[in-house]
Amino acid sequence: MSDVVFFINLYLIPGLTIGAIYALGAVGISMIFGILRFAHFAHGDLMTIGGYGVLTAVWFIPLHPLLLLPVGIALAICAALAVDRFFYQPLRQLPTIYTVISSFGVALIFRSLAQLFWSSGNQVFIPGVRPPLVLFDTFRISTLHAQVIILTVLIALALHLFLSRSQMGRSMRAVSDEPELAAIAGLDTAKVVRWTWIIGASLAATAGVFAGMDTSMHPNLGWNLLLPMFAAAILGGIGKPMGAIVGGLIIGLAEELVTYPWIGTEPFISPSYKSAIAFLFMVGLLIFRPQGLFKGRLL
Amino acid sequence: MTPILSVKNLTAGYGGASVIENIGLDFAKNEIAVIIGPNGAGKSTLLKTIFALTETSNGSVEFNGQDITGLQTSLLVPLGISAVPQSHNVFPTLTVEENLDIGTYAAPPVNMMAARDKVLTLFPDLADKMNQPAGELSGGQRQMVAMGRALMSDPSLLLLDEPTAGLSPVYLEKIFDLLIDIQKSGVTIIMVEQNAKQALRIADQGHVLVNGQLFKSNAGNALLADDEVRRLFLGGVAA
Numbered sequence: 001m002s003d004v005v006f007f008i009n010l011y012l013i014p015g016l017t018i019g020a021i022y023a024l025g026a027v028g029i030s031m032i033f034g035i036l037r038f039a040h041f042a043h044g045d046l047m048t049i050g051g052y053g054v055l056t057a058v059w060f061i062p063l064h065p066l067l068l069l070p071v072g073i074a075l076a077i078c079a080a081l082a083v084d085r086f087f088y089q090p091l092r093q094l095p096t097i098y099t100v101i102s103s104f105g106v107a108l109i110f111r112s113l114a115q116l117f118w119s120s121g122n123q124v125f126i127p128g129v130r131p132p133l134v135l136f137d138t139f140r141i142s143t144l145h146a147q148v149i150i151l152t153v154l155i156a157l158a159l160h161l162f163l164s165r166s167q168m169g170r171s172m173r174a175v176s177d178e179p180e181l182a183a184i185a186g187l188d189t190a191k192v193v194r195w196t197w198i199i200g201a202s203l204a205a206t207a208g209v210f211a212g213m214d215t216s217m218h219p220n221l222g223w224n225l226l227l228p229m230f231a232a233a234i235l236g237g238i239g240k241p242m243g244a245i246v247g248g249l250i251i252g253l254a255e256e257l258v259t260y261p262w263i264g265t266e267p268f269i270s271p272s273y274k275s276a277i278a279f280l281f282m283v284g285l286l287i288f289r290p291q292g293l294f295k296g297r298l299l
Numbered sequence: 300m301t302p303i304l305s306v307k308n309l310t311a312g313y314g315g316a317s318v319i320e321n322i323g324l325d326f327a328k329n330e331i332a333v334i335i336g337p338n339g340a341g342k343s344t345l346l347k348t349i350f351a352l353t354e355t356s357n358g359s360v361e362f363n364g365q366d367i368t369g370l371q372t373s374l375l376v377p378l379g380i381s382a383v384p385q386s387h388n389v390f391p392t393l394t395v396e397e398n399l400d401i402g403t404y405a406a407p408p409v410n411m412m413a414a415r416d417k418v419l420t421l422f423p424d425l426a427d428k429m430n431q432p433a434g435e436l437s438g439g440q441r442q443m444v445a446m447g448r449a450l451m452s453d454p455s456l457l458l459l460d461e462p463t464a465g466l467s468p469v470y471l472e473k474i475f476d477l478l479i480d481i482q483k484s485g486v487t488i489i490m491v492e493q494n495a496k497q498a499l500r501i502a503d504q505g506h507v508l509v510n511g512q513l514f515k516s517n518a519g520n521a522l523l524a525d526d527e528v529r530r531l532f533l534g535g536v537a538a
Contacts, residue, residue, distance in 0.1 A: 167404055170393065170397050170400065170401060170404075171401070171404060173390070173392065173393055173397075174390045174393060174397075174401055177390040177391055177392050177393065178387050178389075178390055178391075180352070180384070180387065181384065181387055181388060181389075181390065182390075183372040183373050184350065184352075184372060184382050184384060185376065185401050185402060185404070185405065185448065185449075186372075186373045186374070186375065186376025186377065186404065186405025186406070186452070187373060187401070187404060187405060188373055188405070189373065
């Protein structure tokens, strides 16, 4: 295997895959921060809930997990709208730190419920080894990785069109820009908030299923991905959903590419340290460019 | 004639403290009414109270005879009231076109293209900036976008909070000329203005607020000629 093929098969594609998962989760974090003005620490666990929704559907309906994605999305949307109604909405008029702390509580509730209903062990969507896709007799790409990358590109495109062309998308950007002016302009901010949860939860559930299929489902799945997703949201610029997608891809690629043997034959950085990359990105950004790449809101 | 807007015994403010007290005013249809007064007189608070952005502790606001006191801000646009705040009056990351279009979202069904044409007739300078983010425009151009957004819903009443604040003299004249054009198109204008002399010149009615209370109301020209108003609020010189 040539160096280029080795690089693409084992580093670039897996990097893009994990980056796509971060990106989908980061979009919700970025949108919620932009519109509701708080860091939603239960977002990773919303991914977990969505993932388990699809896992449960797979037990009862013998279809490919990706075809059952709407089940996980519906479950995550219901969970998000319910926690907003009962946990976050009553705190909306208070300083945002109350809502942030509340989201930590919600994260614990989601994780505990996942353990209660689905056990604390690892569970897989499809047992057994799946053959990779072989392209041009050279590139050996996991089918799931190809599906994740293609679906994420399509989702990013749809999201871009939604935010730039639709009335609701523009209203969401307007509320994110100037909430008081949005109310003065007569925009229905309650509806905008609902749509923020619907889109954020849908993408989180999709990311949860992707992550669960790539490894396995377990109650800490989403929580473990929270840090890189926050790093991606900050990198893209808080309140900039399309920036969050770019941020996710950069963080995912960076995590994988630092383990490539750039010098000699040993990994440049040991894979066991790669999760520190997101942390380094986040600390560096907060110090040197807190508004992110696309001039988002300051934290 | 029934006033388009009536403010009756209005007391309002923020966090339990009253900024305006017992204000009673009637605004006639299709007039330009200007509210002047020193800093801290409660001019902006009066405008914000009409737009339900403050806490009203007493009194009422009626629009075309309908009580709208404390009605949710977002429900006023469908009734035909539009407002332009003094600052933060455009969506900076949205393009000029998107800013304008947002003005129609809460309005009763309007023809978007016709509304946009009408606004661009008033503000032709915006025509070649439609795809530019509003945050990249100059202060005067932003004010035009903000007023354009408010007019897109085809309102019968337009509330303006210091529309000429921070603008160069060129834009200042332009905005006052535009206000007359807007009035001619059938829109009632109530505005708070620091450039009192120029504003009173185009005003049908002027209202002077001092320490949160109504000090004097009269026709714009009459206030310009009023010795006491001139001495206290217009720099003591003849208009």
